[in-house]
Amino acid sequence: MTRAEFLKSVDEILELPPGTLQGPEKLEDFPLxxxxxxxxxxxxxxxxxxxxxxxxxxGACETVEDLLRLAKVEQ
Amino acid sequence: MHASVSAIEYYLPEKAVSTADLAREFPEWSAEKIEAKTGIGCRHIAASDECSSDLAVAAAQKLFAQGSAHVEEIDYLLLCTQSPDHFLPTTACLVQNRLGIPTSAGAVDINLGCSGYVYGLGLAEGLIATGQARSVLLLTAETYSKFMNERDRSVRTVFGDAAAATLLRAVDTKEPLLGPFVYGTDGAGGPNLIVPAGGMRQPRSAVSAVEVADDQGNLRSQDDLFMNGPEIFNFTLSAVPESIERLLQKAGVALEDIELFVFHQANRYMLDHLRKRLHIPSEKFYFALENCGNTVSSTIPIALKRASLEGVLKPGSRVMLVGFGVGYSWGATLLRPSAMA
Structure with a gap:
């Protein structure tokens, strides 16, 4: 799965419109x-x-980027 | 001699809580979202004066009412519960008396949760194969609702109360109809699914009853059930595939040789993920969550009974049972059902 596809899937998990997340967003800003x-x-x-x-x-991840890094998503 | 599952019945308490009811209580979650994630439309909840023994007796009475089993033939009673009527006496002893099981029968409680049915079957097979018993009544009964905080949606959406009764009889067959068995235990996971207070380690007190809100607004005290969902999911992803591989090796069969998979019905999302990861065809994977939720040690017998009634569980077929959860504790076995009542 590419980085773009991963981000799109996280959009879906957080019930955001596709293409919303880019990486630097703080997880604490998403109530979902x-x-x-x-x-x-x-x-x-x-x-x-x-x-x-x-x-x-x-739980230690602060941003979406941190999550992608943890999941070993290629940059 | 080997054990054969010859009858199963189950009992669900009268009171039902629908997903729509929960959505009204937790307006930040829609009924659609709860149902999409859990696969559960309704959970049954024991009345305030209804205990595990009451559910267990009701399930057993249904089984005896079928006419295919008689209370006089039972020579061993296994009762699996984590919500016993009392610390002591043993709930199985109280149930023996209420059902009129002969006083010459053995009776013992097993304290296990979601893996309890597989362990119960393993114990029953051992009792029968060694000639200690000929007719084992395996009861699973749980009232987790009594441990749940009304304001904790993380557990209220998932768990329901129930009991199941399974009769195992000695049959003279060359090959076992049950087994082999594989087991697993990792007590390091104990704190991830726990009722912290109420036992001897931490007796209930005014301090243990203090409710605290978690990050997601769920309220619970030390007297209440706590489940760390992500940790449980993580454990399941490791334990279930590993135990299935071990079981297949031990049995000398391939995954493709299994005709039906009946896993502990934890929640739909987790089961769907496991099924896909293990490459199990959807038509071989049985779900029985929608009308009762996660009933802990009763999920597998409830699923077996429903699959039998629907004609999905065919006599002589090879069925894989996998239980996993609180402890952590897990187990898996193969069942070749005979004509089951």
Whole structure:
């Protein structure tokens, strides 16, 4: 999955219009970034990048970019 | 001698809480969103004076009312619950008396959650194969609702109360109809699905009853059920594929040889993800969540009963059962159902 496709999927998880997220956005600014969204992102990384994410490491992420880095999404 | 599952029945408490009811209580979540994520349209909740033993007795009475089993034949009772009527006596002993099971029968409680049915089947097979019992009544009964804070949507959307009764009889077959079994345990995950207070480690008190809101606005105290959803999901992604691989190796069969997969019905989203990751065709993967939710140790027998009624569970077919959750504890086995009542 490309970076653009990943971002589009995170848009969907956070119920944002496609193309909203670019990377620098702060996760705390999204009220829908909750445990359900975290599980959805874990499933996304597992299915498309074969990357198993530790919830604690996800909790330490501040921006969308941090999440992509954790999921080893190519820049 | 080997154990054969010869009858299953289940009981759901009268009170039902629909997803629409929950959406009214939690207006920040739509009914569509709850249902899309959980796959659950309705959960049944025990009445305030209804305990696990009541649910278990009701399920067993339904089973005996079928006419295919008689209470006098039961020589061992296994009752799986994490919400017993009392610390002591053993709930299985109270249920033995209420059902009129002979006093010559053994009776024991098993304290396990979502893996409990697979462990119960394993114990029943062991009791029968070693000649200790001929007719084992395996009861699973849970009233998690009594541990849930009314303002905690993370658990109220998922869990429902229920009980199931499974009769296992000794049959003289060359090959086992149940097994092999694989198990797994990792107590490091204990804090991720827990009721912290109420036992001896932390007795209930005014302090334990203090409610605190989490980041998402869910209210709960130390007396209430807590579930760390992302950690549980993470555990499941590791434990379930690994246990399935171990089971297939032990049984000497391939994934393609399995005709039906019945997993613990945790929630639709998790099951969908596991199914796709394991490349299991959707027509071989059974869901039974919609009308009862996650009923802990009763999800698998409820699913088996429904699959049997729908004709999806065919006598002689090879069925894989996988239980996983609180503990962490997990287990998997293969079942070859006979003509089941």
């Amino acid at each position: 970034w909750d445990s359900t969204a975290m599980i959805s992102f874990m499933a996304l990384a597992d299915s498309n990048n074969q990357t198993k994410l530790a919830p604690r490491a996800m």
